[in-house]
Amino acid sequence: MEAQTIICQNCQTPNPAKNLYCQSCGKPLAQAASTPAAPPSSSQSSEPVQPVSQVEEAEPASQSPTSAPVYPTPVQEQPPMPSQEPGWQGSPPPGGPPQGYHPQEMPPQQPAYYPAAPPPPPPAPAVPTVENLGAWKDGWADLITGEASKAGDVEKEFVEEIKKRNIPMVLVEKVELASKFNKANFLVVRKPGGVVAVQINPCGNDLSLSWSLYTKHVPNWRMLAVLAAIAFVVSFLNALGTFNFGIFFVNWVFGTFGWLMPVAILALIGGYVWKGSFWYFFLENPGDIANDELIALMLAVHQSIQSAVGNAGLDSGKLRNKSTFKVGINQRQI
Numbered sequence: 001m002e003a004q005t006i007i008c009q010n011c012q013t014p015n016p017a018k019n020l021y022c023q024s025c026g027k028p029l030a031q032a033a034s035t036p037a038a039p040p041s042s043s044q045s046s047e048p049v050q051p052v053s054q055v056e057e058a059e060p061a062s063q064s065p066t067s068a069p070v071y072p073t074p075v076q077e078q079p080p081m082p083s084q085e086p087g088w089q090g091s092p093p094p095g096g097p098p099q100g101y102h103p104q105e106m107p108p109q110q111p112a113y114y115p116a117a118p119p120p121p122p123p124a125p126a127v128p129t130v131e132n133l134g135a136w137k138d139g140w141a142d143l144i145t146g147e148a149s150k151a152g153d154v155e156k157e158f159v160e161e162i163k164k165r166n167i168p169m170v171l172v173e174k175v176e177l178a179s180k181f182n183k184a185n186f187l188v189v190r191k192p193g194g195v196v197a198v199q200i201n202p203c204g205n206d207l208s209l210s211w212s213l214y215t216k217h218v219p220n221w222r223m224l225a226v227l228a229a230i231a232f233v234v235s236f237l238n239a240l241g242t243f244n245f246g247i248f249f250v251n252w253v254f255g256t257f258g259w260l261m262p263v264a265i266l267a268l269i270g271g272y273v274w275k276g277s278f279w280y281f282f283l284e285n286p287g288d289i290a291n292d293e294l295i296a297l298m299l300a301v302h303q304s305i306q307s308a309v310g311n312a313g314l315d316s317g318k319l320r321n322k323s324t325f326k327v328g329i330n331q332r333q334i
Helices: 052-057 148-165 221-238 245-275 288-311
Strands: 005-007 014-016 135-144 171-178 183-191 194-203 206-215 324-327 330-333
Touching (some): 135 324, 148 171, 148 183, 148 194, 148 206, 183 288, 221 245
Antiparallel strands (some): 005 014, 171 183, 183 194, 194 206, 324 330
16 A cells, blocks of 8 residues: 655655655645545554644654754854954954954055145246436436326326437336335436436325436446556565565565555545546546436436426426536536
């Protein structure tokens, strides 16, 4: 007689009827049999059939080892990661990190970006000083009371008057010049050999007018060489009385430097007595023609200021007169 089997509803595997769980997947088996059972024998008919509920409640220990159900292996939980950071915070735990802990790799560090510093501002151009124009030679100044508001008009008219004269090799420009105490705007009239600086600026409520002539000092190298030669010759003649050549040479060389000072003093006195200037033998003299041209430039500037004051609606007759113009040792009476 064939034994009764039960079909597993989960994996369709035939199981003996005495199994409570599927021997393949471990799921509980249903009571219905897949094949009809043979009629019970006479020896079995006398035994009562247990209900299905009683059969399910029976202890599985009575089953044979071969028919023991297979349970799924439980998944072991991994220990939690102590930290998601690439390293421990503080000191590491005793015995090192737990097994299975793999620190997170640091991403490649990108170079820090710092914006480039802006370039430093260019240095402010140095304001030229009045001394840069040269040595002061002559000048004039006056003040018109209560007419400070007319400074712009007079300045504009002055530039127009200089242009009308059409003087050769004359350039007019407006520049800012510094002195020891302040800075001021000047109208600079340039000509080879000299510069006339004109001021037409407000002075409180009044209008200030002025001009000054400046010339460059050029050393008179030829005359300086003559003075040095005189000291050299005088020292040589003074050392001739020495018969020892070594002593003679020392006296000659050092005597030359010693005679330079007396010769320079005599030249200063001679220049003042002869030409009325201490620096006559030391500075280059432009000559009478060049000096006359500078005097003519001063006259043109002075007359242009007078005309500009009248054209701006002011009384030019109140301006202070100037009759003497000089350049160095030259002087002209107008």
